[in-house]
Amino acid sequence: MxxxxxxxxxxxxxxxxxxxxxxxxxxxxxxxxxxxxxxxxxxxxxxxxxxxxxxxxxxxxxxxxxxxxxxxxxxxxxxxxxxxxxxxxxxxxxxxxxxxxxxxxxxxxxxxxxxxxxxxxxxxxxxxxxxxxxxxxxxxxxxxxxxxxxxxxxxxxxxxxxxxxxxxxxxxxxxxSEGRLFPVRISWFSPQQRQSIPELAAVGVERVLQSAANASESAHDGDILVFLPGVGETHR
The missing domain is CATH 3.40.50.300 (P-loop containing nucleotide triphosphate hydrolases)
Structure with missing residues (x-):
C-alpha cells in the first residue's frame, strides 16, 4: 500500500x-x-x-x-x-x-x-x-x-x-494529522451559455491538457482529479 x-x-x-x-x-x-x-x-x-x-x-x-x-x-x-x-x-x-x-x-x-x-x-x-x-x-x-x-x-x-x-x-x-501540500495554480475560464456541468468539466480538462502540452512534453505524465457534484454527472 x-x-x-x-x-x-x-x-x-x-x-x-x-x-x-x-x-x-x-x-x-x-x-x-x-x-x-x-x-x-x-x-x-x-x-x-x-x-x-x-x-x-x-x-x-x-x-x-x-x-x-x-x-x-x-x-x-x-x-x-x-x-x-x-x-x-x-x-x-x-x-x-x-x-x-x-x-x-x-x-x-x-x-x-x-x-x-x-x-x-x-x-x-x-x-x-x-x-x-x-x-x-x-x-x-x-x-x-x-x-x-x-x-x-x-x-x-x-x-x-x-x-x-x-x-x-x-x-x-x-x-x-497533517495532509500533503502541493503548489496550486488557479485558472478561471468563462463557460458558454447552457453548458451542463459534465460539459464544463470536459472543457476544463481539455484546457488543462492543452496547457500542459504547450508547457512541456513531460507534462503529459501524471493524473487529473475532477470533482463533480454526484454520481449522475460522473457517469455522463
Whole structure:
C-alpha cells in the first residue's frame, strides 16, 4: 500500500483509544483517514470480537470506502470490509468493518438500541454536520454513557474545530494529522451559455491538457482529479 499522511499518527490514535472510549481525529481531505483508520482499529484488537461501524454522509462514500479498504487488503467487498446503504448492501458473516449511511445506523439503533455486536462507531466527515449524523452521535453517546461504557466512539473531520466536540465527549483526546501540500495554480475560464456541468468539466480538462502540452512534453505524465457534484454527472 502507498503511504498516506494519516499513517504516521495511527500509533498515537490507538494509544489514545486504549486510555479513552472517545476520540476526535482532525485530518485534512486526502490524509487517508477514511480508509486507514478502521483497518488499523481492527488490526489493533481494540474492536475485540465485535464490529466496527463507520458512518458516511452519502451512499457513494459508503460504497467506495468499503471497496477501497477491501482492495488495499486483497479482498472482495463484503468479506471483512462491507457496506450497507438504502436498497443495497455487500455484507457477510465475515464482515468486521461495515460502512453505512446515517439512515441505516439510525434504523439499527431502533432495532438494536444497545448495539450489542458493535464495539467501535466511527463518524466520518463529521464537519458536514447533518441533522441525522448529529442525532446518531447523540444516540450512540447516550448508549455509551448508560449501558455500554465499552463502546468506543471516533469522530473524524477535515475542517471542524475539534475542541468543542471533544469537550462534549467528556474532554476526550484530540489527534491531528497533517495532509500533503502541493503548489496550486488557479485558472478561471468563462463557460458558454447552457453548458451542463459534465460539459464544463470536459472543457476544463481539455484546457488543462492543452496547457500542459504547450508547457512541456513531460507534462503529459501524471493524473487529473475532477470533482463533480454526484454520481449522475460522473457517469455522463
Amino acid at each position: 502507498i503511504s498516506l499522511p494519516v499513517d504516521s499518527i495511527i500509533p498515537d490514535l490507538l494509544s489514545a483509544l486504549q486510555q479513552s472510549n472517545c476520540l476526535v481525529l482532525k485530518a485534512p481531505a486526502g490524509a487517508g483517514k477514511t480508509t486507514r483508520v478502521p483497518p488499523a482499529l481492527l488490526q489493533s484488537g481494540l474492536a475485540g470480537s465485535g464490529q466496527i461501524v463507520m458512518l458516511e454522509p452519502r451512499r457513494l462514500a459508503a460504497r467506495t470506502a468499503a471497496a477501497r479498504m477491501a482492495f488495499e487488503h486483497g479482498q472482495k467487498v463484503g468479506q471483512q470490509f462491507g457496506f450497507r446503504v438504502r436498497f443495497e448492501e455487500a455484507v457477510s458473516r465475515e464482515t468486521r468493518v461495515l460502512t453505512v449511511t446515517e439512515g441505516v445506523l439510525l434504523r439499527r439503533l431502533q432495532d438494536d438500541p444497545f448495539l450489542d455486536d458493535v464495539t467501535i462507531v466511527v463518524f466520518d466527515e463529521f464537519h458536514e454536520r447533518r441533522l441525522d449524523s448529529d442525532l446518531a452521535l447523540a444516540m450512540v453517546r447516550r448508549v455509551q454513557q448508560t449501558v455500554r461504557p465499552d463502546l468506543r466512539i471516533v469522530v473524524m473531520s477535515a475542517t471542524l474545530d475539534p475542541e468543542p466536540i471533544a469537550r462534549w465527549l467528556g474532554d476526550c483526546p484530540v489527534v491531528r
